[in-house]
Amino acid sequence: MGLETYWKKRDFKKTPEPRGRVAKRNLRRFVVQEHHASHLHFDFRLEVGGVLKSWSVRKGPTLDPDERRLAVETEDHPVEYAKFEGRIPAGEYGGGEHMIWDEGKYEMADGADALAQYEAGRMKFDLEGKKLRGTFNLIRLGSREGQWLLIKSRDEYAQKGWELELRVADDEAAKRWRGAGAGRGARAGAKKEGVKKFSTRRKGDAETFAAGKLFKSKELKGDVNVKVGTAVVPLTSLDRVYFPAAKLTKGDLVRYYYEVSDHILPYLKDRPLIMKRYPAGIKGQSFHQHDVNEAPDFVRTVPLEVEDGGGHTVDYVVGDSTATLLYMANLGAIERHPWHSRARNLDRPDWFVFDLDPGEGVRFETICEVAATTRRILERLGLESYPKTSGSRGLHIYVPIKAAYGYDEIADFAARVAGLIAAEHPEAATVERSKSKRGKRTIYVDHMQNARGKSVVAPYSVRPREGAPVSAPLTWREVEAKRITPQDFTIENVLARVRAKGDLFRDVLANKQTLGDAVKKLGALSAEPKARASRA
Ligand code: MN
Numbered sequence: 127m128g129l130e131t132y133w134k135k136r137d138f139k140k141t142p143e144p145r146g147r148v149a150k151r152n153l154r155r156f157v158v159q160e161h162h163a164s165h166l167h168f169d170f171r172l173e174v175g176g177v178l179k180s181w182s183v184r185k186g187p188t189l190d191p192d193e194r195r196l197a198v199e200t201e202d203h204p205v206e207y208a209k210f211e212g213r214i215p216a217g218e219y220g221g222g223e224h225m226i227w228d229e230g231k232y233e234m235a236d237g238a239d240a241l242a243q244y245e246a247g248r249m250k251f252d253l254e255g256k257k258l259r260g261t262f263n264l265i266r267l268g269s270r271e272g273q274w275l276l277i278k279s280r281d282e283y284a285q286k287g288w289e290l291e292l293r294v295a296d297d298e299a300a301k302r303w304r305g306a307g308a309g310r311g312a313r314a315g316a317k318k319e320g321v322k323k324f325s326t327r328r329k330g331d332a333e334t335f336a337a338g339k340l341f342k343s344k345e346l347k348g349d350v351n352v353k354v355g356t357a358v359v360p361l362t363s364l365d366r367v368y369f370p371a372a373k374l375t376k377g378d379l380v381r382y383y384y385e386v387s388d389h390i391l392p393y394l395k396d397r398p399l400i401m402k403r404y405p406a407g408i409k410g411q412s413f414h415q416h417d418v419n420e421a422p423d424f425v426r427t428v429p430l431e432v433e434d435g436g437g438h439t440v441d442y443v444v445g446d447s448t449a450t451l452l453y454m455a456n457l458g459a460i461e462r463h464p465w466h467s468r469a470r471n472l473d474r475p476d477w478f479v480f481d482l483d484p485g486e487g488v489r490f491e492t493i494c495e496v497a498a499t500t501r502r503i504l505e506r507l508g509l510e511s512y513p514k515t516s517g518s519r520g521l522h523i524y525v526p527i528k529a530a531y532g533y534d535e536i537a538d539f540a541a542r543v544a545g546l547i548a549a550e551h552p553e554a555a556t557v558e559r560s561k562s563k564r565g566k567r568t569i570y571v572d573h574m575q576n577a578r579g580k581s582v583v584a585p586y587s588v589r590p591r592e593g594a595p596v597s598a599p600l601t602w603r604e605v606e607a608k609r610i611t612p613q614d615f616t617i618e619n620v621l622a623r624v625r626a627k628g629d630l631f632r633d634v635l636a637n638k639q640t641l642g643d644a645v646k647k648l649g650a651l652s653a654e655p656k657a658r659a660s661r662a
């Protein structure tokens with residue numbers, strides 16, 4: 127057990143990787159690093175005997191016990207490597223972007239000795255990470271040198287069909303890496319050159335149709351170009367199944383966004399969007415993409431400073447046109463996640479949101495009751511609020527405001543209101559952030575999504591769940607009557623509902639409420655004795 131091989135393979139004048147040394151203590155850490163080298167892979171590392179025992183797992187670990195992952199043993203790494211993130215320069219060993227995908231502690235099952243099990247070629251351990259949890263096994267294949275299998279045990283953390291999510295799309299990592307002057311060993315955050323805009327008007331093989339005509343046809347398949355206004359949007363693989371249970375395709379998703387565009391666009395107008403892509407549908411791999419490197423010329427983008435301490439600039443898509451809506455759907459972006467503020471007034475949100483997020487087994491009726499309380503408390507503060515389904519299992523309650531307050535001010539106000547809501551339902555609701563600390567059967571009154579750069583799914587956005595549910599605006603009467611459920615609204619029926627009822631959320635854009643009085647009233651309300659606040 128030593129680091130000689132590790133040191134020999136690297137030139138520490140060129141690589142930012144730590145030199146490190148053999149540790150005396152064992153802190154039982156594990157780490158999985160996403161490594162965008164010549165081939166994307168995951169490095170799985172366990173702290174054993176003063177070093178990180180390391181395996182390269184091409185497809186990454188999985189929580190699915192029926193999947194066995196080949197794990198090829200690599201040289202021991204120093205324990206310091208558990209914290210390593212950065213760019214290994216091109217031409218150096220393992221050149222490419224390297225980042226932590228998951229980390230935490232491990233315990234050997236039944237208190238066994240890790241080194242002894244490693245030497246015997248059969249390790250069984252429990253992981254306590256953010257993504258990986260529960261029991262895993264590493265089993266050396268007798269016949270092949272250095273080859274092991276990584277297998278999840280069948281326990282309460284096992285998940286059939288679990289899909290790994292990359293932190294960064296592989297092609298994006300490669301581009302960022304090249305853009306940052308990888309050859310000079312530049313660190314993350316080198317200035318990028320902005321978004322490369324390209325024209326989509328050149329004729330390819332695909333046929334071009336007018337949008338009105340194309341989306342009337344029953345079945346959308348293959349690759350076509352669609353003309354929306356002056357923009358030409360290339361659409362690809364439209365017959366790919368995105369929502370298997372309902373047999374809905376990418377074409378159905380694109381068509382929905384075309385048809386709902388008049389209703390959803392007002393909520394996206396001038397707002398940066400956070401993109402999560404599901405290029406293979408909801409059962410496939412997905413990844414977040416905040417930063418856009420290239421986009422068709424009709425897509426508006428804004429460069430924003432992000433607050434990660436490095437003064438980085440990230441180019442966001444601004445989702446304000448039908449063409450952009452379709453372009454994003456074609457990238458596999460199922461949801462629309464707008465910022466709470468607009469690009470031209472980025473530090474002043476014009477709404478904030480309470481996300482009532484239920485734990486397992488919470489009845490929807492109970493969520494409706496907590497929502498009704500939220501409305502009542504806000505009314506006592508002189509504020510109107512507006513409910514919609516999350517499209518998942520909960521409800522979102524919007525409070526529109528004049529874009530005159532800072533994110534911190536709003537977050538503070540929302541936190542105090544959330545506290546009052548939870549206090550009125552001590553059994554059913556909580557503001558406890560830690561999932562493990564709050565009871566399974568409670569509703570989390572999530573006010574944390576109101577920070578700068580966070581987002582809540584837009585009204586009329588599709589959600590990446592079976593049945594293609596949509597986040598649907600509701601009337602308070604519907605909530606209070608408790609006759610609806612979030613599953614009632616899908617891409618197959620929401621349009622008919624909007625046509626019949628109009629846009630129930632329209633006041634969210636028009637009702638520019640001020641907070642001055644509400645803050646004063648909140649002070650008085652919070653000071654009331656508990657018995658009154660909870661309407662004993
Ligand atoms: Mn690697």
